[in-house]
Amino acid sequence: xxxPLLRHxxxxxxxxxxxxxxARLEELDGAARFGRDEWRRPGGGxxxxxxxxxxxxxxxxxxxxxxxxxxxxxxxVEHLGVAAGEFFATGISMIFHPRNPHAPTMHAxxxxxxxDGGAAWFGGGQDLTPYYLYADDVRAFHRNLADCxxxxxxxxxxxxxxxxxxxxxxxxxxxxxGVGGIFYDHVRELEPMLAFSEDFGEHLLAAYAPIxxxxxxxxxxxxxxxxxLLRRGRYVEFNLLYDRGTRFGLQTGxxxxxxxxxxxxxxxxxxxxxxxxxxxxxxxxxxxRGPPRDWL
Amino acid sequence: xxxPLLRHxxxxxxxxxxxxxxARLEELDGAARFGRDEWRRPGGGxxxxxxxxxxxxxxxxxxxxxxxxxxxxxxxVEHLGVAAGEFFATGISMIFHPRNPHAPTMHAxxxxxxxDGGAAWFGGGQDLTPYYLYADDVRAFHRNLADCxxxxxxxxxxxxxxxxxxxxxxxxxxxxxGVGGIFYDHVRELEPMLAFSEDFGEHLLAAYAPIxxxxxxxxxxxxxxxxxLLRRGRYVEFNLLYDRGTRFGLQTGxxxxxxxxxxxxxxxxxxxxxxxxxxxxxxxxxxxRGPPRDWL
Numbered sequence: 001x002x003x004p005l006l007r008h009x010x011x012x013x014x015x016x017x018x019x020x021x022x023a024r025l026e027e028l029d030g031a032a033r034f035g036r037d038e039w040r041r042p043g044g045g046x047x048x049x050x051x052x053x054x055x056x057x058x059x060x061x062x063x064x065x066x067x068x069x070x071x072x073x074x075x076x077v078e079h080l081g082v083a084a085g086e087f088f089a090t091g092i093s094m095i096f097h098p099r100n101p102h103a104p105t106m107h108a109x110x111x112x113x114x115x116d117g118g119a120a121w122f123g124g125g126q127d128l129t130p131y132y133l134y135a136d137d138v139r140a141f142h143r144n145l146a147d148c149x150x151x152x153x154x155x156x157x158x159x160x161x162x163x164x165x166x167x168x169x170x171x172x173x174x175x176x177x178g179v180g181g182i183f184y185d186h187v188r189e190l191e192p193m194l195a196f197s198e199d200f201g202e203h204l205l206a207a208y209a210p211i212x213x214x215x216x217x218x219x220x221x222x223x224x225x226x227x228x229l230l231r232r233g234r235y236v237e238f239n240l241l242y243d244r245g246t247r248f249g250l251q252t253g254x255x256x257x258x259x260x261x262x263x264x265x266x267x268x269x270x271x272x273x274x275x276x277x278x279x280x281x282x283x284x285x286x287x288x289r290g291p292p293r294d295w296l
Numbered sequence: 297x298x299x300p301l302l303r304h305x306x307x308x309x310x311x312x313x314x315x316x317x318x319a320r321l322e323e324l325d326g327a328a329r330f331g332r333d334e335w336r337r338p339g340g341g342x343x344x345x346x347x348x349x350x351x352x353x354x355x356x357x358x359x360x361x362x363x364x365x366x367x368x369x370x371x372x373v374e375h376l377g378v379a380a381g382e383f384f385a386t387g388i389s390m391i392f393h394p395r396n397p398h399a400p401t402m403h404a405x406x407x408x409x410x411x412d413g414g415a416a417w418f419g420g421g422q423d424l425t426p427y428y429l430y431a432d433d434v435r436a437f438h439r440n441l442a443d444c445x446x447x448x449x450x451x452x453x454x455x456x457x458x459x460x461x462x463x464x465x466x467x468x469x470x471x472x473x474g475v476g477g478i479f480y481d482h483v484r485e486l487e488p489m490l491a492f493s494e495d496f497g498e499h500l501l502a503a504y505a506p507i508x509x510x511x512x513x514x515x516x517x518x519x520x521x522x523x524x525l526l527r528r529g530r531y532v533e534f535n536l537l538y539d540r541g542t543r544f545g546l547q548t549g550x551x552x553x554x555x556x557x558x559x560x561x562x563x564x565x566x567x568x569x570x571x572x573x574x575x576x577x578x579x580x581x582x583x584x585r586g587p588p589r590d591w592l
Contacts, residue, residue, distance in 0.1 A: 037568070049567075051567045051568075053566065053567065060565075060567075062567070171546075172546040172552045172555075172556075173552060229562075233559070236532060236536070236563075237536060237556070240532070240533060240536035240537050241536050241537075241543070241546070247537070250467075250468040250537070256468045256469060257567060257568055259468075260468075260533070260565065261565075261567050263529070263565040264565065265564060265565060265566065266525075266562070266563075266564055267532075267562075267563045267564070267565070268561060268562055268563070269556065269557075269559040269560065269561060269563070270349065270561065271345075271347045271349065271356075271358070271553060271557050272333075272347075272553055
């Protein structure tokens with residue numbers, strides 16, 4: 001028998017995490033501050049969108065929470081294969097686009113969902129998208145996730161790492177979006193997952209913040225900057241062509257500005273921009289086009 | 297009884313139009329030249345992708361032809377509701393992104409399709425996406441299309457204009473992509489449509505080239521440049537989220553670089569970038585968010 005207050009405990013956790021993540025990111029940036037926009041959903045619920053723009057370290061960052069409920073929209077029923085009826089969903093979603101091409105983009109999401117008939121589950125994940133490969137950074141990022149999973153019997157780093165590799169993949173390019181992380185969904189052990197979500201949420205930045213601090217001042221050439229913007233184009237392609245959360249949010253009448261705030265601020269598309277052999281750009285691309293790597 | 301050589305006549309027409317359009321655009325640009333890439337499709341057929349980049353007038357432009365055939369991929373069968381079996385498709389597609397924000401983006405497409413059982417049809421269209429509204433330009437663009445349609449009994453400017461307005465619409469933004477044009481599909485009067493396609497193809501640039509020539513030197517501020525890149529973001533959103541041709545092409549194993557060459561070269565996304573009341577940017581946005589306008 002699950003705790004009828006669990007939805008409120010999850011919502012409160014995500015609200016607290018939003019405050020903590022934004023405070024930590026502002027500290028890391030040192031210049032820009034997050035704005036705050038509250039919005040209401042006509043069908044029930046709403047959210048708080050927090051965006052930082054034109055910072056010293058982060059060109060754009062967003063950390064959003066939303067808690068929505070009401071009759072399940074047809075797209076939701078079809079998407080999840082759940083019974084029509086009432087639903088409840090609460091979640092936190094964040095994405096940070098550093099200015100320096102040597103500092104990777106990071107995305108994370110934690111969510112809790114309930115629908116009619118008593119079904120309820122947690123989902124979420126975190127993944128890293130570098131523009132230049134620093135293997136130590138990637139190892140530290142995965143190590144942090146594996147350590148967090150190891151503290152919780154319900155969490156399965158190898159399975160969730162593989163799920164992440166499958167999910168963040170662009171079939172049209174034959175490329176991974178980045179170097180992965182973890183992805184999980186429909187995990188129904190609610191109390192253990194709430195405890196995991198708290199631990200995971202509190203350690204989301206434990207590996208990422210030091211990576212950004214290490215790379216933020218790396219000298220950068222115009223060619224590297226151009227590569228950065230081209231690779232950001234792949235991020236846009238993934239989010240608009242393939243990401244189920246984005247498409248689902250737009251189809252169910254989510255707040256478009258809050259959903260598409262994930263898109264990078266400046267982006268390029270050039271025709272046939274393949275990097276030359278032997279370059280760091282080629283090294284990254286070969287990695288993204290190859291089989292997923294074990295980073296531990 | 298349709299001409300068994302019609303597919304070849306359509307293919308030859310599109311190849312000739314590609315040469316003519318590229319020559320005219322190079323003349324208009326005065327600096328850059330189109331490249332030429334031939335590609336083969338493993339399942340049958342291939343195409344010629346012609347791209348111009350970093351021109352004096354056009355920041356990016358592409359004019360592609362492809363002719364493909366073979367067993368209909370499952371996505372095609374589902375997409376078109378046709379019988380599984382052999383298919384044949386030939387088409388020309390073009391998109392031009394001028395550098396100056398006062399010059400509009402133009403897209404056009406003409407295609408011919410056959411499938412097992414003898415069904416065959418033409419589709420196509422042309423539409424204009426301005427970043428600043430010059431009503432005379434829009435009127436000239438629509439007048440050129442209406443005049444072309446008036447020369448052919450098979451063509452129906454009012455119906456095809458309305459179809460274009462419905463098609464190039466972003467539900468997530470509640471905005472039209474631009475100021476429309478014409479869109480038509482599944483038109484089965486083959487000989488009349490081949491004649492229309494020839495006339496339409498030969499007059500595609502009759503209104504657009506003079507518009508670009510008029511606007512190419514318009515003085516531009518950094519704020520106008522930023523608006524240009526933001527609106528190009530909407531173009532990306534439409535093509536990746538909604539455009540059936542793009543999604544269908546990627547799903548059926550089309551050449552990704554040829555399909556996504558439609559995307560603008562430089563793009564921005566800013567959170568909540570709403571223009572102020574009384575500005576030209578607001579005027580355009582109000583137009584795009586309002587009901588379609590009769591431009592004749």
